[in-house]
Amino acid sequence: MVDVVFLGFGNVNSHLVKAMSKANTVVIKQIFNRNAIQQNSVIENIPFTDDISKVAAADIYIIGIPDDAITEFSIALKFQDKLTVHTSGGVALDALSSKNRRGVFYPLQTFSKKHDVNFKAIPICIEAENSKDLALLKQLGNTISNTVVEISSEKRAKLHLAAVFVNNFTNHLYEIGNEILNEDDVSFELLKPLIIETASKIEKLSPEEAQTGPAKRNDSKTIEKHLHLLGDSKNRNFYELFTEALKQKYGKKL
Amino acid sequence: MVDVVFLGFGNVNSHLVKAMSKANTVVIKQIFNRNAIQQNSVIENIPFTDDISKVAAADIYIIGIPDDAITEFSIALKFQDKLTVHTSGGVALDALSSKNRRGVFYPLQTFSKKHDVNFKAIPICIEAENSKDLALLKQLGNTISNTVVEISSEKRAKLHLAAVFVNNFTNHLYEIGNEILNEDDVSFELLKPLIIETASKIEKLSPEEAQTGPAKRNDSKTIEKHLHLLGDSKNRNFYELFTEALKQKYGKKL
Numbered sequence: 001m002v003d004v005v006f007l008g009f010g011n012v013n014s015h016l017v018k019a020m021s022k023a024n025t026v027v028i029k030q031i032f033n034r035n036a037i038q039q040n041s042v043i044e045n046i047p048f049t050d051d052i053s054k055v056a057a058a059d060i061y062i063i064g065i066p067d068d069a070i071t072e073f074s075i076a077l078k079f080q081d082k083l084t085v086h087t088s089g090g091v092a093l094d095a096l097s098s099k100n101r102r103g104v105f106y107p108l109q110t111f112s113k114k115h116d117v118n119f120k121a122i123p124i125c126i127e128a129e130n131s132k133d134l135a136l137l138k139q140l141g142n143t144i145s146n147t148v149v150e151i152s153s154e155k156r157a158k159l160h161l162a163a164v165f166v167n168n169f170t171n172h173l174y175e176i177g178n179e180i181l182n183e184d185d186v187s188f189e190l191l192k193p194l195i196i197e198t199a200s201k202i203e204k205l206s207p208e209e210a211q212t213g214p215a216k217r218n219d220s221k222t223i224e225k226h227l228h229l230l231g232d233s234k235n236r237n238f239y240e241l242f243t244e245a246l247k248q249k250y251g252k253k254l
Numbered sequence: 255m256v257d258v259v260f261l262g263f264g265n266v267n268s269h270l271v272k273a274m275s276k277a278n279t280v281v282i283k284q285i286f287n288r289n290a291i292q293q294n295s296v297i298e299n300i301p302f303t304d305d306i307s308k309v310a311a312a313d314i315y316i317i318g319i320p321d322d323a324i325t326e327f328s329i330a331l332k333f334q335d336k337l338t339v340h341t342s343g344g345v346a347l348d349a350l351s352s353k354n355r356r357g358v359f360y361p362l363q364t365f366s367k368k369h370d371v372n373f374k375a376i377p378i379c380i381e382a383e384n385s386k387d388l389a390l391l392k393q394l395g396n397t398i399s400n401t402v403v404e405i406s407s408e409k410r411a412k413l414h415l416a417a418v419f420v421n422n423f424t425n426h427l428y429e430i431g432n433e434i435l436n437e438d439d440v441s442f443e444l445l446k447p448l449i450i451e452t453a454s455k456i457e458k459l460s461p462e463e464a465q466t467g468p469a470k471r472n473d474s475k476t477i478e479k480h481l482h483l484l485g486d487s488k489n490r491n492f493y494e495l496f497t498e499a500l501k502q503k504y505g506k507k508l
Contacts, residue, residue: 109448155440158434159440170452175462202428202450204369212364226414
């Protein structure tokens with residue numbers, strides 16, 4: 001059995017609570033949040049406090065708050081020598097106050113309030129200062145995910161950077177696709193199967209094997225047509241940057 | 255019953271042949287290709303010719319060849335007044351010679367030789383010069399897909415442009431993610447669940463609802479860290495362009 005207290009109840013922690021509440025070997029002792037939280041069936045039986053001096057005893061404290069508040073918050077905690085972990089991809093382990101044992105429990109996924117995720121498929125990137133704490137985090141990770149990996153703060157920073165490219169920036173490309181179609185009242189629905197397939201291909205092919213399109217084959221006629229359609233819109237900059245990079249990348253291989 | 259001849263046997267046509275060979279109401283009369291094609295179980299019973307003067311009679315001729323060869327090829331065809339269609343997103347209907355009836359049969363998807371696709375989910379964008387031909391293309395499209403839509407050449411050009419953004423450019427973001435991780439020997443496998451989830455979210459949320467990340471919330475500390483990690487690599491340009499666009503897009507809403 002692992003006793004856990006959640007400190008903060010934003011996107012990541014609320015998804016973690018949901019996942020861990022189904023695990024037989026985890027007891028969620030308490031949720032702390034500065035403000036009251038919205039009740040739902042998942043958390044109705046979990047004790048709640050908004051008083052930082054009344055945080056319950058636990059094996060692991062999971063801090064899920066904005067990145068730039070983590071240090072200050074960890075310093076303000078009223079206990080010490082406990083295992084405190086944050087859940088952030090972009091924050092180093094030593095951002096946490098050293099008055100407690102420190103660790104990281106980073107689920108590599110994008111969380112939206114409105115969209116449930118399957119935790120089993122989500123890699124949990126863990127880090128700790130000693131092997132016992134690492135083993136405890138591994139045990140906790142295994143209750144919700146099939147992939148728990150030890151990753152140093154340095155490597156995690158790179159992973160987080162790569163995640164921004166494949167998630168936030170990819171999603172912005174979807175936004176641009178949507179914009180382009182909206183101009184002509186063409187339904188974004190038509191692009192959805194392509195979006196899904198583009199992602200699915202990656203499970204079997206490397207990104208290089210999966211690449212296709214006018215820029216890769218240096219099809220200058222199509223590229224010209226596209227630039228003409230884009231006019232001087234802000235999306236033209238994206239088109240030019242990607243096309244140049246793809247031409248350079250694949251042109252060399254010809 | 256619809257009789258079809260395939261002219262050219264590249265990526266798109268070979269996937270179409272595979273899908274239509276399973277349809278009870280389509281007869282694939284022949285495949286023409288300039289060069290011999292590799293035999294497989296799907297095409298072993300379909301007549302083949304590499305002689306353009308020996309193309310069989312059919313209701314629809316599906317031209318699947320490189321975009322810039324379509325016009326010349328359609329002029330060189332030895333027959334006339336038949337329904338000839340191309341399968342290209344970026345080429346207008348009138349690129350085809352007017353000596354035959356013209357149409358477009360554009361499956362909006364990315365095709366790789368090594369990756370099978372589920373045609374039922376692929377939108378087929380059709381266009382024709384008269385309602386009878388359009389009905390015939392619709393009938394043909396319905397044999398393989400649940401979504402057959404009439405789209406003008408102008409709108410199809412926009413759709414193709416948007417497809418380049420959500421497919422080719424997205425895939426390049428995967429390439430960049432892979433590069434960033436390779437530098438530190440971190441496995442690209444860890445990103446795959448995020449890539450799948452990023453795409454899946456789009457089925458339920460709009461791209462705007464799905465957007466998250468440091469640029470959206472203008473988290474300048476994380477952005478600085480990322481720029482530091484990127485150094486002066488070519489991927490820095492992508493990071494800056496996306497981050498600026500996202501800050502502008504979401505900054506205004508605050």
